[in-house]
Amino acid sequence: MKFLKKLNSKDLTWSVLKALHDLYEKKKTGAKIQENDFIRYLMMQTDLIAQKKGNNKILIAQDGYEEYYEDHFYAAYKYYYDFLNLMNIRPDGGKNFTEEDIRTLILIYESRNELKDKLSNIEDFSAKIFDYAGSKYLKHKDSVRNAVLKILEIEEFPQSNKDLQYRLVVDYINPKAIILCENKSFLKQPWNANELEVKLWYVGGNNISIVDDIDEMELIYPIYYSCDWDFDGLKIYQRISNKLKKRGVDVKILVPTTPHLYLPTNSFKHYSRWDYKLDFSGLDRKLFSSNAQELITKLVKDDLWIEEESNVLKEMYFHNLNDIC
Template sequence: MSNRKLTWRHLKALHQLYVSKRTEAKITDNAYIENVLMVQKKIIKYKAGNIKILEANPGFTAFYQQYFEADYLRYETFLREQNLESDARRRYTEDDIQTLMFIAGQKEELVQNLSTLRTFSSEIFKGQGSKYLEKKPGLKDAVCKILGIADFPEKDPKTLQWRFVVDTLNPQIVVLCENIAHLKNPWNAREHNIELWYVGGNNIGIIDFIDPGKLRLPIYYCCDWDFDGLSIYSRIKEKMKYKQHDLNLLIPNTYEVSLPIDSPHHSSRWDFNKRLSGLKQEDFSNEAIDLIERLIQDNKWIEEESLDLLGLLRITN
C-alpha cells in the first residue's frame, strides 16, 4: 500500500473515523481515499443529506485495523515523544514521518557527518530533490529539532561517508541496500531477523570494515536495477571476494514496476554501444542478464523502493 500517498492530516481523519465512526475532515482530496476506500471498497461514505461529513461503513473497522492502525499509533507515538506538533495542521507525508523516524534513529551518525542542507535533503529524503527541505521549512525545523542543531553547515565535510544500520537482536541474514528506503520502514525486517545496511553510492567503503562475525550470515544486495545500481553491486561483490565471501543479488520478480529511464530525479543511463551496457557479465546469473537486457532494450529501470524485500528473499531462498 505504498501508493496511498497519505499525509498526517489524512491519517488523523481515518483514525477519527475508526474511533468515532465519522469525521468532518476534508480528506477526499486524496485519490486513494476517494477512489479506493469510498468507490471501490465502499467502506467510507458521505452522510445522507450532508456531504461535509464522512461516515464509516461496515468493513471499515477491520480494514483500518489491518492496514492503518499500527502505522498511525507508531507515527503518533513518535511525534509526541519528539515533541513535534502532531495535530492535523502539519502536512507531513507518510514518507516525511518515516524519514524523521529514520533520522532520529541515526542521529549520532548524521550529526557526526553533518552535510549541507541540500546534500542532506537529496540523500536522506531520496527522490524528493535537493531543495525539498528548503521548500518545507516546517519539516526542516523538525529535522533540526531532532538532530539538536540550529542549522546546517554551508559546506559538506571532506569525507562524507554515512554508515546506517538497522540492527536486529538475532540476525539471520544481512541485506545491503543501495538506497535508504527500506531502512525507513524497518519493522518487517526486524520481525523476520533481517539486518539492513545502507551502502549506497560512495558509502561502499564501509564494506572494508564489516564485522567479521557478520560474514557467517548469508549476505544479499538490494538495489536500483539501472546501470549505476548494478555497477555498485559489482564493486561490492569484488570487495566481498577479498573477504572470501559471496554476495547474492536480489532479482525483481515482476517487470510491471519498471519505469522510464528519464523518470524525475533519476540520472543513470544505459550505454547502448556496449554489451550489457558495460556491466561485468560474469557477476550476473542468466536470469539477471535476461532482465538487464530487457531493461536496456526498453530503456527502463526498476527502483529499489518498489521491490518487496521480504518477498524477494522468500523467492531467493
C-alpha cells in the same frame, strides 16, 4: 472492490493519515481532506468511503474499508504514531508532515549518532537526507527542520560545508542477515528490519565506500543487495560484489518477485540507460543466477527497468532466501 492505485508516500500528509485512521477506528471523520487527490480517488472510484447523507462534510467508512486499512496502513500508522510520541511531537492532525517526511525522520533517529558526529550545514544535510525534496527543504519547512533539531539534540546546523558520506543503518541485534540497499526507502520502514530480523544498510550511488566500514564480525552473516534493476543499480551491485570478494565474502542480489512492475527507461526523472554497444549491457554474467540473467535480458531487450521501491522487501527476501530464484 476496484483496483487501487499505488500510493506515493510523498503525497500523503499526516492529516490525511490520521483521518484514514479515524475512519478505521471511529468509522467516520470530519477532517477537511476531501480535496486530497487520494481521498477523492477513494470516494469516486472505490466503494470504501463516502460522504454522510445529510452532511457532506463528514466521511464515513463503507464495507471493505477495515480490511483495506489493515492491509495498507495500520502497521505503518501505529509505528509513525508511536515514533512521534517518542520524540515528544504531538501527533495531531495539524502537523503538515508528509508520510515521506515521517519516514525520513525515523531514518534520522535510527542513525542519529552517526549524523550528529558528521553534521554538515543545513543545505548539504537536506540535499543528502531529504533527497526527494532538495537542499532548501529544511530551510523552508519549519516543522520538519524543528523535528530534525529535536532528534539530533542540537539548536542549529553548523555553517561549514563538509563533503561527508553518512553511514545510514537500521540496526538489529544479532541479525540473521544484512541487506544492503541502493535507495533509502526500505530503511525508512524500520519495521522491515524487526520483522525480518535483519540489519539494513544504505549503500546507494557513490556511497558504496561505506561497505569498507562493515565490521569483520558482521561479515559472518549472509549479505544481500537490494536495488533498482537498471544499468546503474546493477553496476553498483558489481562494484559492491568486487569489494566484498576482496574480503572473502559473497553478496547475493535480491531478485524481484513476480509480477514485475516494469517501467520504461525514459520514465520521469530516470536517467539510467542500458548499454546496447556491449553484450549483456556490459554486465558480468557470472555474478547473476540464470533467472536473474533471464530477467536482465528481458529488461535490456525491451528497454525497461524495475524500481527498487516497487518491491515488497519481505516477499523478495524470503523468495531469495528459499532459493526460488
